[in-house]
Amino acid sequence: MDTSHSEAVVYPPGEGPTGHYSGPSDLTTGRLGVWALIASEIVLFAGLLGSFILMRMIHPEWAEKARELNLYAGTLNSLVLLISNFFMMKASSAVADHREDDVKKFLSLTILLGFFFLLVKAYEYSGEFKHGNFPSSGGFWSFYFLMTGIHATHILGGLVALGILLNRAFHGTLESTKGRVALTGLYWSFVEVVWIFLFPLLYLLA
Amino acid sequence: MSHDSHKQSFISHYIFSTDHKMIAKQFLLLSIIMACLGGFMAYLIRWEVAFPNVPAPFFGLVSPDKFNAIITLHGTIMIFFVGMPFLAAFPSNFFIPLMIGARDMAFPKLNLASFWLTFTGAVLLVASFFVPGGPVAGGWVGYPPLSASSEFAGVKWGAALWILSLAMAFFSSSVGGLNYLVTVISLRAPGMTYSRVPMTVWFLLGSAVTFFFSVGPLIAGAFMLLMDNMFGTGFFLPAKGGEPMLWEHLFWFFGHPEVYVLFFPALGMGLDIMATFTRKPIFGYKLILGSTVGAITLSFIVWAHHMFLSGLNPVLATPFSITTILISIPFAIIIFCMFASLRHGAIRMELPFLWMVGFLATFLVGGLTGIFLGSASADIYLHGTYFVVAHFHYTLFPSVFFGGFSGVYYWFSKMYGRELNKKLGLLHLVLTFIFFNGTFWPLFRVGIGGMIRRIADPSFYPQYQQFANWNIFCTISAIALIASQAIFLWNIVWSMTHGPKAVKNPYDSNTLEWLADSPPPHGNWGAKLPIVTGDPYEYSKPGEAKDWRSQAQNL
Amino acid sequence: MLDALPKAISSFAPTIDDMLYLIYYVTGFFFILMEGYLFYLIIRYRQKKGVAAKYEKGDTWVQIQWIIAFSVIILCIDLFLDFRGAKTWAAVKEEVPATDLTIKVQAKQFDWTFFYPGKDGKLGTEDDISSYRELHVPVNKKVHIIMTSLDVIHDFFLPEVRLKQDVMPQREINGWFDTNEAGTFHLVCDEICGVGHTRMTGVLQVDDDKTFEDWLEAKDKEQHGGVQ
Ligand code: HEA
Ligand code: HEA
Ligand code: CUA
Numbered sequence: 001m002d003t004s005h006s007e008a009v010v011y012p013p014g015e016g017p018t019g020h021y022s023g024p025s026d027l028t029t030g031r032l033g034v035w036a037l038i039a040s041e042i043v044l045f046a047g048l049l050g051s052f053i054l055m056r057m058i059h060p061e062w063a064e065k066a067r068e069l070n071l072y073a074g075t076l077n078s079l080v081l082l083i084s085n086f087f088m089m090k091a092s093s094a095v096a097d098h099r100e101d102d103v104k105k106f107l108s109l110t111i112l113l114g115f116f117f118l119l120v121k122a123y124e125y126s127g128e129f130k131h132g133n134f135p136s137s138g139g140f141w142s143f144y145f146l147m148t149g150i151h152a153t154h155i156l157g158g159l160v161a162l163g164i165l166l167n168r169a170f171h172g173t174l175e176s177t178k179g180r181v182a183l184t185g186l187y188w189s190f191v192e193v194v195w196i197f198l199f200p201l202l203y204l205l206a
Numbered sequence: 207m208s209h210d211s212h213k214q215s216f217i218s219h220y221i222f223s224t225d226h227k228m229i230a231k232q233f234l235l236l237s238i239i240m241a242c243l244g245g246f247m248a249y250l251i252r253w254e255v256a257f258p259n260v261p262a263p264f265f266g267l268v269s270p271d272k273f274n275a276i277i278t279l280h281g282t283i284m285i286f287f288v289g290m291p292f293l294a295a296f297p298s299n300f301f302i303p304l305m306i307g308a309r310d311m312a313f314p315k316l317n318l319a320s321f322w323l324t325f326t327g328a329v330l331l332v333a334s335f336f337v338p339g340g341p342v343a344g345g346w347v348g349y350p351p352l353s354a355s356s357e358f359a360g361v362k363w364g365a366a367l368w369i370l371s372l373a374m375a376f377f378s379s380s381v382g383g384l385n386y387l388v389t390v391i392s393l394r395a396p397g398m399t400y401s402r403v404p405m406t407v408w409f410l411l412g413s414a415v416t417f418f419f420s421v422g423p424l425i426a427g428a429f430m431l432l433m434d435n436m437f438g439t440g441f442f443l444p445a446k447g448g449e450p451m452l453w454e455h456l457f458w459f460f461g462h463p464e465v466y467v468l469f470f471p472a473l474g475m476g477l478d479i480m481a482t483f484t485r486k487p488i489f490g491y492k493l494i495l496g497s498t499v500g501a502i503t504l505s506f507i508v509w510a511h512h513m514f515l516s517g518l519n520p521v522l523a524t525p526f527s528i529t530t531i532l533i534s535i536p537f538a539i540i541i542f543c544m545f546a547s548l549r550h551g552a553i554r555m556e557l558p559f560l561w562m563v564g565f566l567a568t569f570l571v572g573g574l575t576g577i578f579l580g581s582a583s584a585d586i587y588l589h590g591t592y593f594v595v596a597h598f599h600y601t602l603f604p605s606v607f608f609g610g611f612s613g614v615y616y617w618f619s620k621m622y623g624r625e626l627n628k629k630l631g632l633l634h635l636v637l638t639f640i641f642f643n644g645t646f647w648p649l650f651r652v653g654i655g656g657m658i659r660r661i662a663d664p665s666f667y668p669q670y671q672q673f674a675n676w677n678i679f680c681t682i683s684a685i686a687l688i689a690s691q692a693i694f695l696w697n698i699v700w701s702m703t704h705g706p707k708a709v710k711n712p713y714d715s716n717t718l719e720w721l722a723d724s725p726p727p728h729g730n731w732g733a734k735l736p737i738v739t740g741d742p743y744e745y746s747k748p749g750e751a752k753d754w755r756s757q758a759q760n761l
Numbered sequence: 762m763l764d765a766l767p768k769a770i771s772s773f774a775p776t777i778d779d780m781l782y783l784i785y786y787v788t789g790f791f792f793i794l795m796e797g798y799l800f801y802l803i804i805r806y807r808q809k810k811g812v813a814a815k816y817e818k819g820d821t822w823v824q825i826q827w828i829i830a831f832s833v834i835i836l837c838i839d840l841f842l843d844f845r846g847a848k849t850w851a852a853v854k855e856e857v858p859a860t861d862l863t864i865k866v867q868a869k870q871f872d873w874t875f876f877y878p879g880k881d882g883k884l885g886t887e888d889d890i891s892s893y894r895e896l897h898v899p900v901n902k903k904v905h906i907i908m909t910s911l912d913v914i915h916d917f918f919l920p921e922v923r924l925k926q927d928v929m930p931q932r933e934i935n936g937w938f939d940t941n942e943a944g945t946f947h948l949v950c951d952e953i954c955g956v957g958h959t960r961m962t963g964v965l966q967v968d969d970d971k972t973f974e975d976w977l978e979a980k981d982k983e984q985h986g987g988v989q
């Protein structure tokens with residue numbers, strides 16, 4: 001299509017093809033990007049939660065089903081996420097203060113708790129399956145597995161991002177992209193907030 | 207980044223380029239290919255409606271199962287794989303960075319991903335023709351239970367592919383939209399304040415934001431529908447405690463804003479074209495933007511006008527009817543401002559302008575007939591008839607094609623460095639205008655007569671025999687309409703390689719893109735970025751020698 | 762344009778048609794006005810030698826007043842249409858009047874079955890009388906219909922009555938209509954429901970009371986052997 005050949009262009013410092021002139025650093029676009037991502041997640045989850053609440057109002061008998069959920073596992077997981085977010089905050093401030101060992105420590109703890117969350121979730125699912133409750137076992141279970149499943153996928157995504165950061169921290173290459181720790185923290189707390197909505201709606205609303 | 211290197215391989219230049227202009231051209235090419243496919247399906251639909259049970263040339267017999275699949279895919283392709291790439295993705299990618307004086311998008315790699323997501327979606331959709339059970343056949347709105355279980359339609363893999371393909375298109379447009387938004391917020395050239403941003407950019411952003419905030423719930427819905435189909439869940443199946451109307455709500459909460467997503471870019475480009483060719487500032491720049499914000503806001507609370515007769519609580523119809531009809535006010539203001547911009551102008555009758563007039567003249571019909579449908583009581587009769595089909599083709603076709611073509615004719619020289627043939631362009635316009643009206647105008651009457659949409663065999667209905675001749679007339683017009691597009695295809699292919707070399711600013715236009723070379727090099731501007739010093743629409747300012755003044759003068 | 766409308770045979774059909782005509786005239790007026798003005802502007806203000814365009818931006822108070830006036834006119838028209846439409850809608854869809862007869866409409870891929878109460882006067886019992894694809898109603902009577910579907914969404918559309926309603930699976934939706942002319946009219950399914958959608962039609966047979974009673978009697982005999 002395009003026959004023109006691109007010429008080598010010499011850009012003044014800081015003005016590449018994606019040069020940033022309005023912000024103090026590349027944080028601006030990055031931060032905007034994460035906020036935009038979160039905004040899109042909000043509309044997605046708003047759709048899910050809204051649908052669930054609507055259906056829940058039409059079907060009061062779903063309360064029975066909700067009682068079959070493992071409330072202990074759910075509560076434990078709420079705590080786990082809360083603490084993991086606390087460590088994430090610690091990690092962010094450690095980055096800001098150049099405390100490299102703390103960065104490694106807190107990132108590791110965050111990741112560990114994230115994995116623990118998934119483990120508990122898997123245990124819960126297997127319990128559900130044992131009781132003969134599958135995604136195809138009717139409206140409530142369809143919603144339960146879809147919503148917690150999507151949420152778990154988000155945890156997994158966050159773990160990947162955290163893993164990359166941790167890897168960089170161990171190789172000492174985190175410095176150039178340290179802004180991303182705070183951004184990932186932003187995302188991580190969003191995932192937490194989603195759970196704060198999911199937990200009472202699914203487990204407690206009887 | 208690799209784009210500074212002299213020797214770019216074919217792959218990194220044409221396929222995995224992160225240059226916003228190349229990505230825009232990829233979107234354009236994809237939409238042209240998909241338009242040919244969607245157009246071919248339109249021909250099959252029209253053929254079957256006019257000559258039921260007669261094998262269609264180049265295809266064969268359009269049996270009812272094929273007919274249902276064809277209308278479904280025609281709708282899906284035209285909206286998501288022609289309208290969205292041609293009207294939203296292509297101009298956003300090409301013109302947003304150029305018009306705000308940036309060198310590229312904020313996230314070039316995300317931009318690349320956005321194209322390949324749409325591409326994959328298109329491939330999945332085409333693939334659904336070849337899976338056992340055939341493609342989906344439940345209409346582009348995909349109402350469950352029909353679309354939620356193979357029990358009812360015999361389609362399983364086709365449905366899954368269709369949903370996946372839509373999901374790809376949704377993700378693509380969402381990340382695309384985010385990218386445009388972040389780009390405009392953070393990469394405007396020095397001096398490009400928000401009140402100096404051209405209309406095209408504003409409306410493309412409006413379109414992206416509208417899409418973004420309406421699609422989330424439908425993405426959730428798409429997950430649910432996919433699970434119903436593949437894992438036997440019961441989100442939308444009443445037999446399993448589900449609720450089909452939930453899908454209708456999720457779909458139309460997105461579906462209605464989506465039609466404005468396709469309308470806004472055409473309007474934005476139209477306004478820029480109008481200013482250039484009337485040699486006048488746009489009348490009511492802020493007022494137009496304010497009205498648009500109003501229209502966007504309202505568009506989120508009208509969705510149930512597609513569901514007046516769906517079993518919705520009848521008490522809700524009236525409030526939704528009121529909000530729907532109120533949308534006429536912001537659009538009336540915008541059209542009023544456009545007319546006021548024409549008044550006292552010094553209009554240069556050039557091709558892009560004439561296409562824009564074609565857009566206005568035909569869209570008006572679509573907009574006004576929306577009022578019939580928006581009135582719940584009138585909709586009792588008109589819902590599901592060809593009146594609706596005529597209404598939405600009179601809104602969508604003007605937006606996507608009259609609007610889109612006006613943009614292509616306006617900016618072609620900027621994109622390819624060569625000029626289009628004007629005589630062929632005029633012929634294309636005249637034929638498209640005549641045959642478009644010939645195709646869809648009679649369908650209002652057919653719809654008023656009660657003929658319903660989505661029927662494969664009108665000959666089965668004795669009461670529609672009176673419209674048989676009209677249907678044949680529409681079909682002939684439609685075939686001529688589709689054939690006329692060949693002129694355009696020939697024109698761009700020929701002009702791309704043989705057209706006369708274009709100058710930088712052939713129309714004496716103010717906006718920044720005309721300061722760049724045609725075609726703009728990688729990085730768009732030379733060593734220096736433009737420094738913006740004025741408004742985009744300073745035409746015919748009293749006391750100035752020229753009747754235009756570029757937004758930036760330092761290039 | 763609107764003369765293509767089919768016959769109107771219910772008490773509310775003319776009010777719906779009135780609505781259609783009203784909107785037709787309002788939008789028709791704006792159509793002619795706007796298209797005419799557009800055409801005029803383009804011809805009148807085409808570029809002429811030595812005539813420059815006027816530099817105006819629409820930000821003076823006079824100009825804004827014009828726009829406000831225009832918007833208020835549109836607002837009034839909108840509200841008038843809303844008000845008129847709401848009345849018609851309420852009469853057809855919200856207020857079910859006292860009816861003379863109840864019929865159950867059952868849709869399934871791809872046909873219609875209608876159930877009439879048998880001798881016990883109740884629906885949903887053994888002695889219900891069913892009719893396949895033929896909806897018989899007595900003329901000048903108000904009929905209460907209960908619509909339901911066994912599988913997917915269908916749509917119950919009686920063009921001459923100007924009545925339309927989606928029929929939802931596993932849900933019962935109430936509606937009503939009356940007729941003021943005897944004859945044979947149309948019934949179509951107006952929601953895509955699968956391969957057979959295009960053939961999912963039926964008949965609305967409006968008869969005088971006597972013919973209707975005879976038909977019902979005959980059906981009853983046929984289905985229940987006439988035994989009580
Ligand atoms: C670009 C696309 C587009 C646009 C812009 C519109 C614009 C409008 N549409 Fe349309 N519509 C569709 C695309 C579009 N539509 C599609 C695709 C469908 C069908 C989907 C399907 O079922 O498959 C549909 C269906 C549809 C329905 C559902 C019909 C049914 O299924 O029963 C309704 C009902 O209210 C409706 C109403 C409107 C209204 C009120 C507007 C308004 O926005 C129009 C506003 C504009 C004007 C009114 C003109 C300018 C104003 C004046 C000149 C002032 C004078 C006016 C007055 C005094 C009233 N549309
Ligand atoms: C943008 C949207 C769009 C466009 C442009 C069109 C274009 C056309 N449509 Fe379509 N149509 C829909 C969206 C669209 N349609 C939708 C959403 C439905 C509802 C489906 C459903 O019921 O579920 C529908 C349904 C529909 C029906 C009703 C089917 C039924 O209910 O039974 C009919 C029947 O006449 C029809 C006909 C046509 C015709 C003749 C054209 C002609 O205008 C086509 C002309 C051909 C082209 C314009 C393509 C070729 C052009 C080029 C190759 C030029 C280069 C292209 C680029 C630069 C991008 N369409
Ligand atoms: Cu039943 Cu269409």
Ligand SMILES: [Cu+2]
Pocket residue numbers: 461462465509511512
């Ligand atoms: Cu709508």
